[in-house]
Amino acid sequence: xxxxxxxxxxxxxxxxxxxxxxxxxxxxxxxxxxxxxxxxxxxxxxxxxxxxxxxxxxxxxxxxxxxxxxxxxxxxxxxxxxxxxxxxxxxxxxxxxxxxxxxxxxxxxxxxxxxxxxxxxxxxxxxxxxxxxxxxxxxxxxxxxxxxxxxxxxxxxxxxxxxxxxxxxxxxxxxxxxxxxxxxxxxxxxxxxxxxxxxxxxxxxxxxxxxxxxxxxxxxxxxxxxxxxxxxxxxxxxxxxxxxxxxxxxxxxxxxxxxxxxxxxxxxxxxxxxxxxxxxxxxxxxxxxxxxxxxxxxxxxx
Amino acid sequence: xxxxxxxxxxxxxxxxxxxxxxxxxxxxxxxxxxxxxxxxxxxxxxxxxxxxxxxxxxxxxxxxxxxxxxxxxxxxxxxxxxxxxxxxxxxxxxxxxxxxxxxxxxxxxxxxxxxxxxxxxxxxxxxxxxxxxxxxxxxxxxxxxxxxxxxxxxxxxxxxxxxxxxxxxxxxxxxxxxxxxxxxxxxxxxxxxxxxxxxxxxxxxxxxxxxxxxxxxxxxxxxxxxxxxxxxxxxxxxxxxxxxxxxxxxxxxxxxxxxxxxxxxxxxxxxxxxxxxxxxxxxxxxxxxxxxxxxxxxxxxx
Numbered sequence: 001x002x003x004x005x006x007x008x009x010x011x012x013x014x015x016x017x018x019x020x021x022x023x024x025x026x027x028x029x030x031x032x033x034x035x036x037x038x039x040x041x042x043x044x045x046x047x048x049x050x051x052x053x054x055x056x057x058x059x060x061x062x063x064x065x066x067x068x069x070x071x072x073x074x075x076x077x078x079x080x081x082x083x084x085x086x087x088x089x090x091x092x093x094x095x096x097x098x099x100x101x102x103x104x105x106x107x108x109x110x111x112x113x114x115x116x117x118x119x120x121x122x123x124x125x126x127x128x129x130x131x132x133x134x135x136x137x138x139x140x141x142x143x144x145x146x147x148x149x150x151x152x153x154x155x156x157x158x159x160x161x162x163x164x165x166x167x168x169x170x171x172x173x174x175x176x177x178x179x180x181x182x183x184x185x186x187x188x189x190x191x192x193x194x195x196x197x198x199x200x201x202x203x204x205x206x207x208x209x210x211x212x213x214x215x216x217x218x219x220x221x222x223x224x225x226x227x228x229x230x231x232x233x234x235x236x237x238x239x240x241x242x243x244x245x246x247x248x249x250x251x252x253x254x255x256x257x258x259x260x261x262x263x264x265x266x267x268x269x270x271x272x273x274x275x276x277x278x279x280x281x282x283x284x285x286x287x288x289x290x291x292x293x294x295x296x297x298x299x300x301x302x
Numbered sequence: 303x304x305x306x307x308x309x310x311x312x313x314x315x316x317x318x319x320x321x322x323x324x325x326x327x328x329x330x331x332x333x334x335x336x337x338x339x340x341x342x343x344x345x346x347x348x349x350x351x352x353x354x355x356x357x358x359x360x361x362x363x364x365x366x367x368x369x370x371x372x373x374x375x376x377x378x379x380x381x382x383x384x385x386x387x388x389x390x391x392x393x394x395x396x397x398x399x400x401x402x403x404x405x406x407x408x409x410x411x412x413x414x415x416x417x418x419x420x421x422x423x424x425x426x427x428x429x430x431x432x433x434x435x436x437x438x439x440x441x442x443x444x445x446x447x448x449x450x451x452x453x454x455x456x457x458x459x460x461x462x463x464x465x466x467x468x469x470x471x472x473x474x475x476x477x478x479x480x481x482x483x484x485x486x487x488x489x490x491x492x493x494x495x496x497x498x499x500x501x502x503x504x505x506x507x508x509x510x511x512x513x514x515x516x517x518x519x520x521x522x523x524x525x526x527x528x529x530x531x532x533x534x535x536x537x538x539x540x541x542x543x544x545x546x547x548x549x550x551x552x553x554x555x556x557x558x559x560x561x562x563x564x565x566x567x568x569x570x571x572x573x574x575x576x577x578x579x580x581x582x583x584x585x586x587x588x589x590x591x592x593x594x595x596x597x598x599x600x601x602x603x604x
Binding site for chain 2 (some may be wrong): 009051144260
């Protein structure tokens, strides 16, 4: 049986951005319903965070728990289901899940950065938060002076690799098989800085005892082992047909396009956090969630 | 004796935005120098915060202390002086204070929202954080169902007043003496919603024992007392000649104009927090500080 639900603001995604938006909406006395989908917030993995202001060091799961508790404390409700279809244009807006048909006056999208499942590397999930990272800013400083492997080749990946080097990591870059000509120059620049570039290699496996200790890379069918303390994976982001179908404008990286007030191209629909390809930081996700929540409230006032 | 200082990133302002930027810069191994001027962060006043994610309830001074400690822990340094002159175009950038001549590769402006001193209302400073507020979103929910007075007339002020009403406050608005014709319609809308609009009245004093209990308003020389639990002051912001002189683009509200990456119109100069007329929230200031810090680091890599 499908149940009908009504809310002032529907928030899709239960990470730092979505939960902060929910806190702001609920605290203002409006109904805030949060959808927590199958793919959990990256915080649920469990790793140490040193750069969320207010906590010198905190386990990501503990911080996520605090965010959930605080949103609920102010009256936000959480439904543990994925959004399956969106009808966002017009008023009200409709979103369906497995068990519910939801009517909302405003919608905030905070689904985080998608990773397509087929691309996952053996060992990647097991060691996430224990040597596997997706963010140079977050985790680079933890491996200062040590050997790390970076994997991926895009403009963003090259910048992240430079950041690892800036922070003092000893970086080896594995580019993957296909190298687009526009990256040749960037790779040359890394080599000039003394970095090792393994051109045309693929990352095949991440291994270790309790933490990452080594990786297996491959070129032309030849396997090779490299000892490293950490692996940074910088993937390009696959598209999201759900959002495109709903009329939302995405950029070339398949991220939802927003302005400084977190407004999308669809009236009454806002987006916050990693889904907008921001800074992949808890601090900035929280900031964007706050702005999206306040803007949704302003939209309801109209 | 003027001393010469050199830093990678100079951060002007020691509130949530500036300290978060400093944390990010210092944690990446770069030198971060923070100027803490005479006007302290609004957090230094001491009031309860319920909407900074991670803390159900925290005293603003305690939170500020945590931000300072965390930035210092990662190596940021704080100099307790105001920026007196800025030379931001070109490379490096120069900033002078009372005792120092500072050379920086990048600058982040996070000076907060200025209030001109001559405009302060008797009782305003004494009761700030104890009934006097500048932010409907922050403090409105604390006065649900109670009488509050709002003071000020601008587009922003009208929106804040609607927010107070949305949250469940019983609002009286004091408009000040001069009423621009473009606000007539907005005031009519408030009246239709059942709000009391004291047109042409000035706010003369804020009084009480330990907390705000009443205000004195004036029209045509006649004084009147009104019992209220809180006073929300929504001022327009005075201009900042320091920034204009330095070549920074300001908007009509005299706020520094930035893009989504917190970049100003001057290369290598970023701005974050209330100085950009964002959301006046600790959460969004922290988010913007994080982005500004990361962007300054990206700028240094170039």
